[in-house]
Amino acid sequence: MKIGLYFGTFNPIHAGHLIIANHMAEYSGLDQIWLVVTPHNPLKKKSTLLDDHHRLQMVFLATEDYPKLKPSDVEFRLPQPSYTVNTLAHLQEKFPMHEFSLIMGEDNLNSLHKWKNYEVLLQNHDIYVYPRINTEVINPDIAAAARIHKVEAPVIEISSTFIRNSIKEGKNVRPLLPEKVWQYVVHNLFYKK
Template sequence: MKIGLYFGTFNPIHVGHMIIANHMAEFSDLDQVWMVVTPHNPLKKKSTLLEDHHRLQMVFLATEDYPKLKPSDIEFKLPQPNYTVNTLAYLQEKFLQYEFSLIMGEDNLNSFHKWKNYDVILQNHDIYVYPRISDEIISQEFTGHPKIHVIDAPVVEISSTKIRESIKNGKNARPMLPEKVWDYIDHNLFYKK
């Protein structure tokens, strides 16, 4: 079974994340997409980042009606800071029956060469890339690479930052969020201040 790993802080998860994840699960050769919630980096200022369990709960609420999308807290259990190469090694060891791939935006692919052991990742895992609005062209190193699959997914420009600012400023951000996620945020008064 082929699993696509979609990493993010998901602070909060929004319809843009869901459109990309569902598109990858339905229109590529991936069998499932795991939404990997990235824990808080202790070296960074926490500011508006909700606690790990709240962000995981929102991903659970967003994905529970989508059988091919799964929430994952795998990085909560791993040493900090998290490096993707270590997470992949751990998953591959723990789930021998699965083949893991990465899902990333075109913008992330252009900085992929700066990732820890990116060459090891590329040697052992496929990468599924979705388009972003950007003037950048994919680096020569990655153009036509047999492990890199550019998927013709919708371009979605919704940002968690914008959603948090909207809620803080009393604007209606509801259409940008899965309904259960909106209810959870509203009930808990998240991002209000």
């Protein structure tokens, strides 16, 4: 089975994440998309994150009606901070019958050369890249690598940061979140401060 791994802090998961994940499940040749909730992205401040279990629960709520989308907490049990190359090695060992690929935006592709052991990722895994607005190719060698697949997915410019800031300001962002996620956020008074 071909599994696409879509990593994120999902703080919170929003409609844009679902649109991209579903598009990849339907149009890229991948059989399933696992939304991997990252406990701590080495490039982000941990203090801004909701607890891991809340973010995982929101991903579960957002994906439960999509049979090809699965929440994953695999990184919760791995050493922190999480590095994609380590997570992939762990998954490959645990699920040798699956073929794992990465899903990322063009902006992440541009910073791939900063990732731990990025050459191993490029050598051993397909990478499915979705477009972002105003992203120019900084490293053409990486962008042209044989295992990079550009997918003509919808361009989504919704950010979790924008959603968190809007909630803090008392704005109604309900249309940007899956309904069950919106209800969970409101019930728990998340992002108010």
